[in-house]
Amino acid sequence: MNKELEIKFVDELENNQNIVHKICRIYTSNPHDHKDLFQEVTIQLWKAYPKFRGDSKFSTWMYRIALNTAITLYRKSTRRIKTSDLDAIHFKLKDEEPEDDEHLKQLYKAIRWLSDIEKALIFLYLEDTPYKDIAETLGISEGNVRVKLNRTKNKLKQLLNP
Amino acid sequence: MMMELDGLKNIWNKQTTGDSEKISTVEIYKMIHAKSSTTVKWIFIISLIELGLGFVVGIISVYFDGYQKEIEHLKSLGVYGYFEIASIFIYIVILGFIGVFFYQYRKISVVKNIRKLIHTIVNTRKVVRSYIIFNLGSFAIISTIVALFEFSTSYKETLILKGVEDPEISLKIWGVALLLTVFLVGISTLLFWFLYKLIYIRLLKKLHKNHQELLELE
Numbered sequence: 001m002n003k004e005l006e007i008k009f010v011d012e013l014e015n016n017q018n019i020v021h022k023i024c025r026i027y028t029s030n031p032h033d034h035k036d037l038f039q040e041v042t043i044q045l046w047k048a049y050p051k052f053r054g055d056s057k058f059s060t061w062m063y064r065i066a067l068n069t070a071i072t073l074y075r076k077s078t079r080r081i082k083t084s085d086l087d088a089i090h091f092k093l094k095d096e097e098p099e100d101d102e103h104l105k106q107l108y109k110a111i112r113w114l115s116d117i118e119k120a121l122i123f124l125y126l127e128d129t130p131y132k133d134i135a136e137t138l139g140i141s142e143g144n145v146r147v148k149l150n151r152t153k154n155k156l157k158q159l160l161n162p
Numbered sequence: 163m164m165m166e167l168d169g170l171k172n173i174w175n176k177q178t179t180g181d182s183e184k185i186s187t188v189e190i191y192k193m194i195h196a197k198s199s200t201t202v203k204w205i206f207i208i209s210l211i212e213l214g215l216g217f218v219v220g221i222i223s224v225y226f227d228g229y230q231k232e233i234e235h236l237k238s239l240g241v242y243g244y245f246e247i248a249s250i251f252i253y254i255v256i257l258g259f260i261g262v263f264f265y266q267y268r269k270i271s272v273v274k275n276i277r278k279l280i281h282t283i284v285n286t287r288k289v290v291r292s293y294i295i296f297n298l299g300s301f302a303i304i305s306t307i308v309a310l311f312e313f314s315t316s317y318k319e320t321l322i323l324k325g326v327e328d329p330e331i332s333l334k335i336w337g338v339a340l341l342l343t344v345f346l347v348g349i350s351t352l353l354f355w356f357l358y359k360l361i362y363i364r365l366l367k368k369l370h371k372n373h374q375e376l377l378e379l380e
Contacts, residue, residue: 010190018179031182038185039193044272046194051273061273068272071372072280073200075365091177100173107170116368117375120276126174139277144379153167160165 009049012058026111027070041066071116110159118152209290259293280373302351309343
């Protein structure tokens with residue numbers, strides 16, 4: 001693949017890497033696996049990049065490939081995660097207010113108890129993705145997205161407020 | 163304090179990449195040239211080994227003395243023609259499986275939606291599973307026929323050595339031989355199948371679980 005394409009891709013990924021990190025945080029439990037998944041997502045994005053037409057935003061296209069990699073291609077499964085592992089989460093908050101950091105860590109902790117598909121649903125919901133796009137990403141109907149998302153949100157609320 | 167999802171959504175959208183997590187341009191360049199290690203890649207490697215093994219073993223065995231002796235034995239019994247037809251049939255079927263496998267494998271694309279992607283991967287695996295079932299089935303059938311044939315020949319030879327003229331094998335003896343052969347072949351076939359399933363339980367567990375969950379949603 002040509003050098004120009006490579007430079008363009010690296011630039012786009014560097015600017016949008018926050019999306020991949022968020023997915024890595026919910027599907028892995030330690031810095032090593034986080035980086036491992038990030039690398040796998042990068043490889044898959046790069047392989048698919050020559051066919052990226054730009055019909056959708058680079059970030060939207062990334063959601064699908066990154067989630068596909070985490071759910072179907074990545075071999076490790078980390079459903080049950082120890083509380084201590086949360087210390088390994090290294091996000092940064094804009095306009096940080098007291099308690100926000102702790103609340104976000106609690107949210108990650110709760111999300112990690114969900115199934116792989118529920119994680120994808122909640123992630124897309126938190127990212128403000130329209131129902132139509134969630135349905136297209138998962139390959140299920142919009143109606144089923146609504147039903148499953150409501151159930152998952154209730155499950156998450158219980159996990160957050162035991 | 164009660165944590166509401168809408169409030170948490172606002173905090174979620176405020177997060178950026180932490181300094182220790184940030185991947186530099188140089189690292190991204192290294193990553194895109196790194197080797198991938200995905201479930202699909204492992205499935206592909208294992209499937210190629212499985213598909214190729216039957217083929218390679220068949221070709222290599224031709225050069226072994228034991229095989230040549232067996233061929234001579236089959237020729238002396240006058241059944242070599244059937245053996246040749248069965249071998250050609252098996253090789254055509256193996257080539258067919260390899261063709262279908264590659265056709266399915268090429269359909270795996272990471273830009274498909276999650277349900278379609280899992281479905282394609284599962285279907286690709288099914289091709290190789292059918293191939294294994296075909297191989298085990300042919301192994302079971304051929305082993306049973308060969309074992310019964312060998313039994314009949316050596317039993318008759320023993321009777322001749324004991325001075326029996328025009329020896330016949332009674333229905334009862336045939337029944338016992340058949341039951342014993344089916345039992346032994348059955349046990350070894352099941353053992354192969356069990357070992358084969360063990361390899362995939364770990365590799366495909368996550369995939370099957372997610373596939374099932376998506377199917378239940380529809």
